[in-house]
Amino acid sequence: MKLVFVSSIVTLLLMTMACSSGSKAPDVSHVDVDFELIPFYEDLFAIHPDSFAGEAEALKAKYGQYLEAYSLGVIAAGSTEDEDFVENMQFFLSYEPNQEVLDTCRLVFGDTAPLEEELESAFKYYRYYFPEAEVPDVYLHISGFNQSVVVDSSWISVSVEKYLGRGCLFYEWLSIPVYLRRRMSPEKVVPDVMMALAMTEFAYNDSVDDLLNQMIYEGQLRYFVKQLIPDIPDTTLLDFSTEQMSWVENNEERMWSTIVENKHLFSNDRMTLQRFVGKSPFTYYFGEESPGGTGIYLGYQIVKAYMERHPETPLASLMQMNDGHAFFRSARYQP
Structure with a gap:
């Protein structure tokens, strides 16, 4: 068993x-x-x-x-x-x-x-x-x-x-x-x-285990939950307070720019991954005002961007997409 x-x-x-x-x-x-x-x-x-x-x-x-x-x-x-x-x-x-x-x-x-x-x-x-x-x-x-x-x-x-x-x-x-x-x-x-x-x-594909892949996988999981519980507030879905939710929404572009400029997106450094998608009181790179798990929030936004561009995609197909790099290219995410 x-x-x-x-x-x-x-x-x-x-x-x-x-x-x-x-x-x-x-x-x-x-x-x-x-x-x-x-x-x-x-x-x-x-x-x-x-x-x-x-x-x-x-x-x-x-x-x-x-x-x-x-x-x-x-x-x-x-x-x-x-x-x-x-x-x-x-x-x-x-x-x-x-x-x-x-x-x-x-x-x-x-x-x-x-x-x-x-x-x-x-x-x-x-x-x-x-x-x-x-x-x-x-x-x-x-x-x-x-x-x-x-x-x-x-x-x-x-x-x-x-x-x-x-x-x-x-x-x-x-x-x-x-x-x-x-x-x-x-x-x-x-x-x-x-x-x-x-x-x-829908197990995580760790064949390419970098920040982008982890972010998108975590985003897919939250998107899946959202489809099964349509009325769930984003604060509950993402484990943010109302203030933290406002912070990530107001700083989405800055967070993304920081990740790209510091070349974190394709990093497979365990500490870097933990700081973006792990459980923590705040995100190290964004200061103590930020919540932990901001990488999960950004991954969720990438998944939503993909579905806005490809709304015909069945949920089962979405959850089987385990190449984060190809997924990201198709999403054309722009905060």
Whole structure:
């Protein structure tokens, strides 16, 4: 079983002008999706630690390979067949901080109806653009603040304690930087699920791993999410505050000129790449007033420029374009 951890089906698509960034979102009311939203963490933590030995087999029977993947890959409790599996799970369930986290997760995600509705809407768009695609079930788990999203062939699992709201006291206790907490709000769950889907189905081509390729790939991912969640604000899509969004919009031409003049565009220096597309409080080359991830913003603008010039391009075709240099030439991006 192959898992993809994401800090995560190329098929024929209906030709549509709706791919263009300025187009009205297509009508997906007729699209059927079949998936389950499964609050696994509720079933798991409903078991008293002292009773886990007697409940383990029933849990295995109900959750099968998902439980195996969760135990092995998410919380490192070992295989469900290991002799110390029960003891490890008893420790995890009885660990006092996990109980405190559970209470907060129930406050934020206890009513799953709104989340299920948001997921259904996004999956409808997914099936509209990719009619043959399988829609995965979505599990909710508690990981001990490990991976935010875990992807397998038939399911995606979300670590709910990573989305409790940027003001959550746990994040302060864990010394998580403020700029990262912006990504840790409930409204990011569905975008992150769709992002994980995109990263799994359309892997990055690192044969030419330079800044331009990374920028465009990150831009393609955001464009994909935007098509599946048409109403998502750019601030949420790009993890910017309102002020940061204004800054990048007002400084787009200056940012681009700086990148070109300093010959960063075709750089494969790891530090340079990190400074433009990595998670950071600001972009090193643009000063502390700038947000981090400005390279992602510019990549998104390049993708939008391409789609404005080639609006007939199906989303599936767009996501398969993995030559950033050729893509850039066709986009003719000019800030």
